[in-house]
Structures are given as C-alpha cells and as structure tokens.
Amino acid sequence: MNGVNQDMLPDQLHQALAAIVGPDRLLDVDNDRFTYSYDGSFLPLVPAHRPDVVVFPRDVGEVVRIVRLCNDHRVPLVPRGAGSGRTGGSIPVNGGVVLSLERMNRILEIDRKNMMALVEPGVRTMDLGRAVEDVGLFYPPDPSSWTVSTMGGNVAENAGGARAVKYGVTKDYVLGLQVVLANGAVIDTGGKAVKNVTGYDLTHLFVGSEGTLGVITKILVRLISKPKAKKTLLLMFGSIDDASECVTDMLSSGIVPASAEIMDKTSIQAVARFRKVDIPVEAEAALLIDIDGPQILLDDQAGAVTEMARQHQAVQVSVAQTSAEADELWVLRRTMGPAVAAIAKNKIGEDISVPRAALPEMIRRLGEIGRKHGLTIAVFGHAGDGNLHPSILADLSEAGARERVDQAVAEVFRAALEVGGTLSGEHGIGITKKPFIEEALGKEGVRALRAVKHALDPNGILNPGKIFE
Numbered sequence: 358m359n360g361v362n363q364d365m366l367p368d369q370l371h372q373a374l375a376a377i378v379g380p381d382r383l384l385d386v387d388n389d390r391f392t393y394s395y396d397g398s399f400l401p402l403v404p405a406h407r408p409d410v411v412v413f414p415r416d417v418g419e420v421v422r423i424v425r426l427c428n429d430h431r432v433p434l435v436p437r438g439a440g441s442g443r444t445g446g447s448i449p450v451n452g453g454v455v456l457s458l459e460r461m462n463r464i465l466e467i468d469r470k471n472m473m474a475l476v477e478p479g480v481r482t483m484d485l486g487r488a489v490e491d492v493g494l495f496y497p498p499d500p501s502s503w504t505v506s507t508m509g510g511n512v513a514e515n516a517g518g519a520r521a522v523k524y525g526v527t528k529d530y531v532l533g534l535q536v537v538l539a540n541g542a543v544i545d546t547g548g549k550a551v552k553n554v555t556g557y558d559l560t561h562l563f564v565g566s567e568g569t570l571g572v573i574t575k576i577l578v579r580l581i582s583k584p585k586a587k588k589t590l591l592l593m594f595g596s597i598d599d600a601s602e603c604v605t606d607m608l609s610s611g612i613v614p615a616s617a618e619i620m621d622k623t624s625i626q627a628v629a630r631f632r633k634v635d636i637p638v639e640a641e642a643a644l645l646i647d648i649d650g651p652q653i654l655l656d657d658q659a660g661a662v663t664e665m666a667r668q669h670q671a672v673q674v675s676v677a678q679t680s681a682e683a684d685e686l687w688v689l690r691r692t693m694g695p696a697v698a699a700i701a702k703n704k705i706g707e708d709i710s711v712p713r714a715a716l717p718e719m720i721r722r723l724g725e726i727g728r729k730h731g732l733t734i735a736v737f738g739h740a741g742d743g744n745l746h747p748s749i750l751a752d753l754s755e756a757g758a759r760e761r762v763d764q765a766v767a768e769v770f771r772a773a774l775e776v777g778g779t780l781s782g783e784h785g786i787g788i789t790k791k792p793f794i795e796e797a798l799g800k801e802g803v804r805a806l807r808a809v810k811h812a813l814d815p816n817g818i819l820n821p822g823k824i825f826e
C-alpha cells in the first residue's frame with residue numbers, strides 16, 4: 358500500500374467526512390465510486406481502483422479538515438480536477454478518498470492593472486481564457502482538453518498546448534499558489550510581485566507535482582495582452598523532413614508562430630476521412646501554423662512563411678482568409694484524436710518530447726517501431742517545441758496485441774530518451790510512465806524526488822503510487 362496503512366473503517370471514514378462536507382457533497386455508492394476510478398488515460402479499468410469515498414469541498418477550510426483526517430488515519434487521498442489526465446494521475450490506485458476540486462470553481466479576481474488572475478483550482482481552463490479575453494487580456498496555455506480540464510489539474514500536470522511554441526506552458530504563467538500540505542498546514546507561495554527570489558521557488562515545486570506534494574487551493578497566474586490579430590495557414594509537404602525544416606527556418610528567421618502543429622500521413626488521411634474534407638491525402642506531412650500579432654505585420658509574415666514552405670517543396674499552401682476559414686482548419690487538428698481513433702479498434706495515445714532538430718529522426722524511429730511490432734503509429738503534435746503524440750493503433754482483443762503494444766510503448770519512450778528527449782512533454786508521469794522514470798532521471802535523480810516527497814508527505818498519503826513507487 359505504498360506505506361499507507363489506513364487505520365479507519367469505511368463507515369467511520371464516511372461519518373467523519375460527512376461531518377466536514379455534509380451528506381450532499383459526498384459520494385460513496387458503487388456507481389459513483391466507479392465514475393471516479395478512471396481518467397482520460399488509456400489504462401484498463403481495475404475494480405480495486407475505486408475510491409472508498411469522493412468528497413467535494415467548497416473552501417480551503419474544508420480541504421484542511423479532510424487532509425488532516427486522512428493524514429491522522431493514514432487514508433490515501435487523491436486530488437482530482439476533471440479527470441482528463443492522460444497518465445492515470447487521478448486514479449485512486451489504493452482506494453481511500455478522492456478529493457474533487459470541481460466545486461471550488463470561482464474566478465476570484467481579474468487584476469487588470471497588474472495583469473493577473475486569481476482562481477480556485479476547479480475553474481475550467483476555457484472559462485478563465487474567455488473571462489480574461491472579455492477584458493482584453495490573454496491566458497495563453499491552451500491544452501486541447503481546455504473545455505473540461507481544470508486550472509488545478511493544469512498546474513499539477515504543468516499542462517501545455519498548441520500555443521506553447523510562442524507563449525510557453527502553464528509553469529510560465531503561475532506566479533503563486535495556495536497549497537494545503539499533507540499535515541493540513543496552508544502555505545501561500547509566490548505572489549503578485551513579479552520579481553521574487555525569497556527562499557526556494559516553492560511555487561514551481563508544486564507545478565507538475567501531480568497531486569503528490571499538496572492540494573492546490575488557489576492559483577495566481579500572469580496574463581498578457583490579447584494579440585491583436587491572427588492568421589492561420591495549412592501547409593502540406595512531400596516529406597516530414599521538409600515540414601520540420603520549414604519550422605526551423607521560420608523560427609530562425611525571427612517569425613515565432615503562435616502554434617506550429619505537425620501531422621503525419623496516417624493522421625492526415627484519418628482526419629480527411631473523419632471530417633470528409635478535401636486535402637491532399639498523398640502528402641507525407643502537414644503543418645498547421647498560426648501567426649499572431651499586430652495586423653500590419655501579419656500579411657508580410659504569412660507571405661514569408663508561404664515562401665519558406667515553397668522552398669521546402671510544399672505541395673499545397675492554404676491561407677485562411679476569414680476567421681471562419683481559420684476555425685475550419687483548426688477543426689482538423691482539434692478532431693485529430695477522435696479521427697485517428699476512428700481508424701482502429703483501439704488507440705493508445707502517448708506524449709513524448711524531443712529536441713526540435715530530432716523530430717524527423719524520432720518520427721522515423723516511430724515508423725520502425727510500428728513496423729517491428731506490426732502496428733500502425735499515427736503521429737501528430739506540436740512541431741514548434743518537439744512535443745509529439747504518437748498514437749499506437751491496435752485491436753487489443755487480438756491474442757498478444759496488448760503485449761505488442763506494451764513493448765512498442767516502452768520502445769517509444771526509450772527512443773525519445775535516446776534522441777535527447779524526455780518521457781513527457783505535457784501529460785506527466787502518473788502511473789503509465791512510472792516504470793521508465795529512473796531511465797529518464799537516473800537513480801540519484803529519483804532519490805532526490807523521493808526526498809522531496811518524504812519531506813512534504815512523510816506518511817505517503819497524497820496520491821500514492823504515482824510518479825515513482
């Protein structure tokens with residue numbers, strides 16, 4: 358049980374939690390427990406992964422009392438946002454309490470003068486994005502899951518999105534946090550002072566901590582001014598190398614696209630079929646590019662990008678003339694996940710990140726791994742920052758298919774490490790990548806992680822079984 362030895366009977370736990378949140382904000386019947394036993398990862402359902410109880414605190418005071426109760430009685434406690442995580446982070450592998458932050462969902466302040474927002478963890482990413490855009494400001498991190506994912510989940514996973522190439526990821530915007538530690542103490546890290554080197558950078562220790570170090574109850578983020586205008590281009594190429602080199606040329610010429618998304622041939626064909634659109638399906642690679650900034654610069658930049666694409670033998674260049682046309686092009690990328698899933702019985706989506714220059718090599722290796730195991734691997738992702746989402750396509754009901762997929766996944770991670778990359782660009786480690794963490798960080802690296810975990814959560818109650826054993 359990862360050091361967690363619950364010393365409270367389920368009935369006692371239920372009563373003690375009901376005394377904190379009341380019966381209306383507590384779930385413990387089988388169907389509800391089942392609902393909170395899985396997330397957006399591709400892990401098989403496991404009956405033992407059901408929580409004993411799910412609770413929905415409404416304020417930090419309730420979170421403190423729940424965390425203290427769990428710590429005093431060694432009950433595993435798993436913070437949870439929307440459950441859209443891709444690596445099993447919010448799955449209660451040891452049962453215990455799922456602490457859902459869904460009801461702590463208020464935008465507490467949009468501070469226009471300082472260009473910052475203070476939110477509770479259950480605020481949906483999209484809701485924050487829209488609220489700040491209404492006042493002319495901009496919160497750039499845009500995970501594709503932003504219609505459902507919560508800010509707490511984004512911080513805990515250090516989520517990124519298509520705009521990361523120009524604007525960075527969640528960690529680049531988090532200025533401060535309120536966190537409830539495993540012993541129930543509340544700390545406030547960082548703050549509105551932009552320059553702040555008082556003590557260790559605890560704020561960024563909690564960013565990407567996957568619910569294992571504390572429960573995030575408030576988030577202060579930096580905002581920027583909303584880009585004035587945007588242009589969208591779809592570029593089709595005869596080779597992955599040409600597409601990657603085009604991105605490199607763009608960046609070295611000083612044009613930093615807001616997004617530069619890459620899709621391989623399998624992905625292009627899948628989305629053409631799924632959306633019934635007429636795009637050159639014989640192309641080997643596509644780039645979906647957004648450039649943004651003052652309107653006066655955009656036409657010139659779009660012209661320069663078109664010219665670079667032509668120099669790299671682009672087979673087709675489309676420049677959206679209206680925002681409706683741009684949206685149509687983006688639908689291709691946004692529906693890539695389901696489009697690829699539709700061409701196979703099962704899709705196992707992964708997330709790796711490699712140096713940008715290693716993209717062609719990595720994509721070649723993915724092809725080799727697929728061929729070796731008799732599997733198709735579709736590849737799409739964020740070319741601008743080398744973050745790829747290989748989707749392994751299989752029929753898991755076939756004999757031996759699960760084993761072949763598991764081997765292929767392991768080889769994908771190893772190949773990413775070999776080309777100088779890492780296990781995860783944005784989805785975290787959770788359960789699915791845990792077996793590979795030592796290969797990525799080394800023994801001493803993992804020992805350092807454990808030391809931090811032990812210092813902050815000596816009883817190991819917070820999200821046990823994640824990141825490392």
Ligand SMILES: Cc1cc2nc3c(=O)[nH]c(=O)nc-3n(C[C@H](O)[C@H](O)[C@H](O)COP(=O)(O)OP(=O)(O)OC[C@H]3O[C@@H](n4cnc5c(N)ncnc54)[C@H](O)[C@@H]3O)c2cc1C
Nearest residue numbers: 438439440441442446501502507509510513517568573783
């Ligand atoms: C279709 C789809 C597309 C996706 N696209 C992207 C993408 O483009 N970029 C990207 O980065 N990710 C993407 N994801 C993954 C996922 O949406 C992100 O990891 C997101 O940040 C998870 O948010 P959540 O609220 O669902 O968190 P959950 O899945 O509920 O939790 C994720 C982790 O955060 C912890 N946690 C949640 N809230 C808190 C809190 N308040 N305090 C402490 N720990 C907490 C949990 O314990 C867990 O370990 C995608 C997922 C799906 C299903």
